[in-house]
Amino acid sequence: MLIMMVALVAYNTILLHTHAHVLDDYSQVLFERPGIWKDLKTMGSVSLFIFFVTLLVLGRQSEYYCRLDFLWKNKFKKEREEIETMENLNRVLLENVLPAHVAEHFLARSLKNEDLYHQSYDCVCVMFASIPDFKEFYTESDVNKEGLECLRLLNEIIADFDDLLSKPKFSGVEKIKTIGSTYMAATGLSAVPSQEHAQEPERQYMHIGTMVEFAFALVAKLDAINKHSFNDFKLRVGINHGPVIAGVIGAQKPQYDIWGNTVNVASRMDSTGVLDKIQVTEETSLILQTLGYTCTCRGMINVKGKGELKTYFVNTEMSRSLSQSNLAS
Numbered sequence: 001m002l003i004m005m006v007a008l009v010a011y012n013t014i015l016l017h018t019h020a021h022v023l024d025d026y027s028q029v030l031f032e033r034p035g036i037w038k039d040l041k042t043m044g045s046v047s048l049f050i051f052f053v054t055l056l057v058l059g060r061q062s063e064y065y066c067r068l069d070f071l072w073k074n075k076f077k078k079e080r081e082e083i084e085t086m087e088n089l090n091r092v093l094l095e096n097v098l099p100a101h102v103a104e105h106f107l108a109r110s111l112k113n114e115d116l117y118h119q120s121y122d123c124v125c126v127m128f129a130s131i132p133d134f135k136e137f138y139t140e141s142d143v144n145k146e147g148l149e150c151l152r153l154l155n156e157i158i159a160d161f162d163d164l165l166s167k168p169k170f171s172g173v174e175k176i177k178t179i180g181s182t183y184m185a186a187t188g189l190s191a192v193p194s195q196e197h198a199q200e201p202e203r204q205y206m207h208i209g210t211m212v213e214f215a216f217a218l219v220a221k222l223d224a225i226n227k228h229s230f231n232d233f234k235l236r237v238g239i240n241h242g243p244v245i246a247g248v249i250g251a252q253k254p255q256y257d258i259w260g261n262t263v264n265v266a267s268r269m270d271s272t273g274v275l276d277k278i279q280v281t282e283e284t285s286l287i288l289q290t291l292g293y294t295c296t297c298r299g300m301i302n303v304k305g306k307g308e309l310k311t312y313f314v315n316t317e318m319s320r321s322l323s324q325s326n327l328a329s
Contacts, residue, residue: 001056008052012045098256099174099189102248118247123188123204125211125241125284126263128270129218130182131157131233154181157225157233164217172207173214176257182270183218186258187211189246208241208284209291212314215239215278219316237278238269239314241287268303269311278314285312 087107094103105117137150161183164170176184187207215237222235242262248254265281273279280288285295295312303309 001059004052004055008048011048097254098248101190102246102256106248106254116247118245120243120245121188122243123241124244124246124258124262125187125208125239126244126258126266127185127211127215127237127239128182128267129185129215129235129237130180130270131222132181132236132275133233134181137231137233153229153231156229157181157222158183160221160225161218164214164221170210170214170217172210174256177255185211185214186244187214188241189258205241205287205291208239208287209293211239212278212288212293215314216316219276234275236270236273236275238266238271238273239278239280239284240266240269241284265303265306265309268306272301272303272311274313278316279311280314282310282312285314288314 091103091107094106097103098106102117134150134154158178162175165173165175172187172190174186174189176186178184187210218237219235222233225231226233240262242260242265244258244260244262246256246258248256269279269281279298280295288295294315296315298311298313300308300310
């Protein structure tokens with residue numbers, strides 16, 4: 001703008017005033033009647049001024065659109081970063097609620113909101129681990145702030161159980177949910193159902209051994225908590241394996257769960273079990289024995305809705321010491 005103003009003044013001074021007599025002669029030749037709009041000096045100055053204003057407006061307009069474009073690009077960049085941050089946050093939150101492969105299924109938007117996600121599995125190992133003593137331990141009184149301290153201890157126990165899931169050894173274990181003081185988990189849900197039959201028989205049942213090792217780790221973890229909290233809680237574990245149906249229920253608060261006779265029997269293995277013992281069905285005990293575990297026959301027990309079932313206890317003495325050493329490391 002400054003350069004244009006200097007150029008305008010210089011042009012008017014040099015051309016219009018220095019060569020004023022030439023312009024006057026041209027004005028007399030071109031126009032018979034004199035007038036201010038027929039004077040070339042005046043018309044030249046006005047034309048230069050209009051040209052100057054036009055260039056100034058175009059320059060300001062160009063600058064305005066450049067600034068606007070910059071601001072829009074900057075805003076778009078920030079919004080894109082916010083969207084990416086929200087997507088990553090949603091991914092983390094969804095993977096905490098759902099298994100990784102199920103979360104990927106939903107993040108890929110391959111399902112509509114009204115579609116029901118479900119998947120059938122032929123061999124899933126289900127575990128129920130409960131703390132029956134906690135029901136008697138829980139009281140609502142002024143001493144424990146109306147039960148708040150009891151819930152705080154339960155939260156600490158469950159949180160320590162959840163920490164075990166971050167170990168590479170238990171990467172295949174999926175926490176399903178907690179029901180009061182009962183911890184429900186499963187293995188064998190990460191594999192694609194079509195690949196289950198393609199695996200070797202030994203590898204096909206390796207996740208059952210992983211589930212048992214996870215149960216050992218839970219018992220060792222609870223023992224460590226008892227030492228720090230001066231309690232004597234005992235864990236009662238029931239394990240079973242077989243076919244299940246997995247799915248996600250709910251839209252606003254989706255919950256991943258599994259259903260089937262396998263789940264019901266695993267729950268009965270827990271409810272009819274013994275403190276500090278891992279009770280399994282006969283079929284599961286046969287698989288565990290092929291994996292190198294030893295089981296002791298408990299005998300026939302009456303299972304609600306199933307009649308008489310022969311159950312076994314998994315021998316935990318040697319494995320418990322191994323689990324404690326793994327936890328210490």
